[in-house]
Amino acid sequence: MSRFTLSRRSFLTGSAVASTSALAGCFDPLGDGDSKVRGVLESTNSLTYRVQRMLLGSDDLAREYSESEIRQPQRPNGTTSPSDADYQQLANENFASYRLKLDGLVEKPLEVSLDEIRAMPSRTQITRHDCVEGWSCIAKWTGVPLALLLDEAKVKPSARFVVFGCFDTMENSFDGPVKYYESIDLIDARHPQTILAYGLDGKPLPVSNGAPLRVRVERQLGYKMAKYIRTITLTDSLSGYGTGSGGYWEDRGYEWFAGI
Numbered sequence: 001m002s003r004f005t006l007s008r009r010s011f012l013t014g015s016a017v018a019s020t021s022a023l024a025g026c027f028d029p030l031g032d033g034d035s036k037v038r039g040v041l042e043s044t045n046s047l048t049y050r051v052q053r054m055l056l057g058s059d060d061l062a063r064e065y066s067e068s069e070i071r072q073p074q075r076p077n078g079t080t081s082p083s084d085a086d087y088q089q090l091a092n093e094n095f096a097s098y099r100l101k102l103d104g105l106v107e108k109p110l111e112v113s114l115d116e117i118r119a120m121p122s123r124t125q126i127t128r129h130d131c132v133e134g135w136s137c138i139a140k141w142t143g144v145p146l147a148l149l150l151d152e153a154k155v156k157p158s159a160r161f162v163v164f165g166c167f168d169t170m171e172n173s174f175d176g177p178v179k180y181y182e183s184i185d186l187i188d189a190r191h192p193q194t195i196l197a198y199g200l201d202g203k204p205l206p207v208s209n210g211a212p213l214r215v216r217v218e219r220q221l222g223y224k225m226a227k228y229i230r231t232i233t234l235t236d237s238l239s240g241y242g243t244g245s246g247g248y249w250e251d252r253g254y255e256w257f258a259g260i
């Protein structure tokens with residue numbers, strides 16, 4: 001018995017703790033290692049992918065909040081201003097020549113401009129972002145549901161993962177400079193709250209939070225939500241990316257399935 005029972009209990013406790021502390025808007029409750037919230041994050045992190053997938057219905061929604069629960073701007077974290085020359089050039093002209101490339105295991109690879117993406121049906125959601133470092137922020141995100149782009153590109157049946165390739169180079173990596181990347185499965189990719197966001201709190205997404213496009217994967221931790229997205233690739237294996245664990249931080253030991 002246990003592992004499942006215990007896991008399930010920590011998972012449920014996780015939701016309860018998360019919702020009571022949500023009123024703070026942006027908060028950093030973790031001064032030390034035995035904080036309740038950190039314990040919950042760590043225990044949910046250790047759940048296996050299979051167990052979490054059993055607990056989370058594929059379309060269960062993450063909690064959404066009201067405008068009054070937005071207390072301060074989304075805290076920029078990780079890369080906040082990519083120094084990469086190709087990115088800076090695009091940013092200088094307000095991303096007018098930016099093209100999102102969607103390729104890999106699809107019948108119809110796409111190259112779409114920001115204007116084309118903004119013209120697609122959008123979704124706006126007020127959600128809580130939980131960083132593994134122990135802070136959370138409630139913010140309003142607007143973007144195109146990733147599922148719409150996947151449908152447009154016609155994903156091949158052999159595809160299993162969506163890989164986000166980013167513009168920003170992580171300079172301080174022990175193995176030299178590498179680009180940030182992330183990946184999710186197709187259940188999360190098609191989840192109704194999974195959007196490519198170009199708006200934050202009613203304004204264009206700022207560079208510090210991932211302009212021109214960043215993904216929201218609302219049932220997972222912050223590091224899954226790739227900013228500065230350049231490419232989206234459908235693949236049947238993560239082994240060709242980074243050192244094969246599915247993301248920049250996963251290659252450095254974080255869980256690939258970072259459900260909260």
Ligand SMILES: Nc1nc2c(c(=O)[nH]1)N[C@H]1C(S)=C(S)[C@@H](COP(=O)(O)O)O[C@H]1N2
Binds near residue numbers: 075228
């Ligand atoms: N490209 C890229 N995406 C990234 C990161 C990054 O450094 N580069 N940091 C991640 C982490 S750890 C967090 S918590 C969130 C921070 O998003 P924010 O800056 O909008 O708060 O972005 C995630 N996505």
Ligand SMILES: [Mo]
Binds near residue numbers: 130131222223
């Ligand atoms: Mo994070």
